[in-house]
Amino acid sequence: MIGQADLAPPAPAVLRERGQREVFCGLTGIVWLHRKMQDAFFLVVGSRTCAHLLQSAAGVMIFAEPRFATAIIEERDLAGIADCQDELDRIALQLLERRPEIRTLFLVGSCPSEVIKLDLGMAAQRLDRHLAGRAGGGPRVLHYSGSGIETTFTEGEDACLAALVPHMPAHENAAAPQLLVVGTLPDIVEDQFQRLFAELGIPAVGWLPARRLADLPPAGPATRVLLAQPFLGETMRALQDRGAQRLDALFPFGAEGTTDWLRAAADAFGISPMHVNRVVAPGRERAKRAMAHSHDRLRGKRITFLPDSQLEVPLARFLSSELGMVPVEVGTPYLHRDLLARELPLLPPATRISEGQHLERQLDRVRADRPDLTVCGLGLANPLEAEGFATKWAIELVFSPIHGFEQAGDLADLFARPLRRRDILRV
């Protein structure tokens, strides 16, 4: 045992901070979740602030009627003049009347609904029973918390997916292992991976979330989970409670990350390494060719991540090992050490990893470090640019397709573009 511990790379020291956090709350995840799950509707039970956040985060304006809305709590609800549970029923039914095609309704908890202890679990159960009597079966009603007091940004997706796990059916054939990919991916990326898994010879891959929630994939002891995102701790725990096993892998960013991720799946299904290499080679080569365009621009450049989406560690690993960037500080809201067990040792030993946030102190460190590129939220980008720092908006990393071989070049370019722009401009 001692010998093994000696062989393992040392756990990096982590700077833990508490103070003002400049991050979104979990409600923000609705912006991409509702695009993915096309038969679901997200009803936030909250305040005008929640509604304002959603429309501000969703690209500042909404172009079509979205599949999300806010039930805004008003004075009458707080004063007890109106019964919140009755009001919620009224609004949910009003909504379903307008959108009869909805098959799953999420009641999403917010800071105010949680502080007044509005029981959305009870509301979801009651509505679910009430609607079950409808012709053709009513929509399923689920609930989760996206509040800022419970969730930080991408933890909203984690809470949403974890709420789906109990509703996944059991396997019909429990003997044969089945692959389940967990984490919201753009459809085009999901299709690319689906083709690769088919070529590898992994049959019937399940995807959580499914495009249509009416077709949730099965879960059980036969399930082998491949996480597509690093922030899904609760979902993973819920799947493990149903007997599923996690496949440890790098996250599928860049040529190496994607190869490792696919290989972890192939290993679990007993596919020969030769065959894996053959299937993976063309995509891997294309990824390297596409990244080569950004290589010169990024190599040796120092980068700091401010805490945002929890993608910081895998992305810093990708930028450091595949593009030669030098991570200075990698800040993350939470560090899931077990989910990142493969990633953390690949960061250069000098990397400062920070968890949590004290915004003013962290900005002081940015000013002292003077990184070549700072990855940060939208509220900080222009102020840092005005101070002379090149920045990359972190939010693009959750809204754009960045996973897999075919997106590796785009991912590299997201970081190269702000630097290229600075070189071009003469104003």
Place this chain on the structure above:
Amino acid sequence: MQLAVWTYEGPPHVGAMRVATAMEGVHFVLHAPQGDTYADLLFTMIERRDRRPPVTYTTFQARDLGKDTAALLQDAIRQAAARFAPQALLVGASCTAELIQDDPAGLAQALDLSCPVIPLELPSYQRKENWGAAETFYRMVRALADPAVRAGPREGRRPLANLLGPCALGFRHRDDVVEVVKLLDSLGIGVNCVAPLGATPADLRDLGRADFNVVLYPEIGAEAARWLGRTFGQSTIDVVPIGIGATNDFIQAVAALAGVDPAPALAAPGARLPWWSRSVDSTYLTGKRVFIFGDATHAIAAARIASEELGFTVCGLGCYNREFAREMRAAAARHGLDPLITDDHLAVEAAIRTSAPELVLGTQMERHIAKRLGLACAVISAPVHVQDFPARHSPQMGFEGANVIFDTWVHPLVMGLEEHLLTMFRDDFEFSDVAGPSHLPPALLPAPPQVPAPAEPAAAPGWTGEAERELRKIPFFVRNKARANTERYAALHGRTQIDLATLYDAKAHYAR
């Protein structure tokens, strides 16, 4: 509870942030849960501000709720006061912090800071953004204006005015201030203070030095102006100078109040709207149906310009801020309309559909509605979008503002000469919506869709081939309207088939 997909106004603490961000030397400590920092991006992204809003958030989480959120707030206040050394500190709570009742005012007072502390009560479950901005500005003015500073005798000096209301995230406030300062200057009137935009707490101390107040945006500045009127005896000019008529009224009112000659300002040689509107090309604007929705001040001003200065017909008018319902009802009555006072954008969309306008003047939300309905649109009011902060000078107020408005509203419409040419050349094979621009070589154009042999377009259900062919001779920019009108007419008169006669009967029916 109220079902909201999209809201015109944010919560009141965002209004407070707009005032704090507009000013210099102010800091705002907001007791708020994690996530409420999203509001920073409104200022740094939409308005492209190069500094973070001067706001410190407590960003409490569940684990803090079990402990001491009050101590967290006091720490945040202490650290913000030490780091930013503001001339005045605002303290308030967002919707969730309001529920946990930590008493930000009492906690802040207990710290005994060296700068003035102004506590804000922002009832999130009753009020909205504009109210929050007005309340914050009023509280600051009340706390900071020195009652001993007075205007004093007028002999040997220019009259002085305060300009109240311009704010961060306002629709063209930056440029309006420039125009109004110019107008006042042409009347020989000086500006004592512009606030909140660009003002410091020290500037607010001297508000009493002005002879009168000009409220540019009543939504934000009226409450403070009322208090200043009571306290310092300052009169208030509440004519909002948007449009030629309103600008002239503004000049007359200010001149009368200040006892100066209005003539030099009224003679403004740069006012082009009147001639642009009288020139023959503008004839085609006559009677165009326009639907107007926005904040009350901008919508009411737009209705006057539309009807008196451009010759449009106002076919719908409304606002999203109920606080100004009375003013809106009075304005709508002048146009013979029932006003639409709602913050439900779905109701606004339905009203636009029903009134079938040719031009929509609204907020960014109405811009999206108009896009969906295929209607021309111009933006006249907040809530704002990154496009509403142009790099160029682009005011709404004063004579230059009227020029800007003429261009902005008229450009989305097909212009007079253009309309005439389209009618004249509509049978020319090159001059149609199906052919590409004739000045580009065909290679540069996208390949025309390979329509199979029958050149005959398929008639829409209910339309005879002959009627459909006739419809296609109508210029493309009015064709959809003609189609809709004809179908409505046919439905109204129980005609199941639309033939040539129905088409022309409908045309006669809807002629004006």
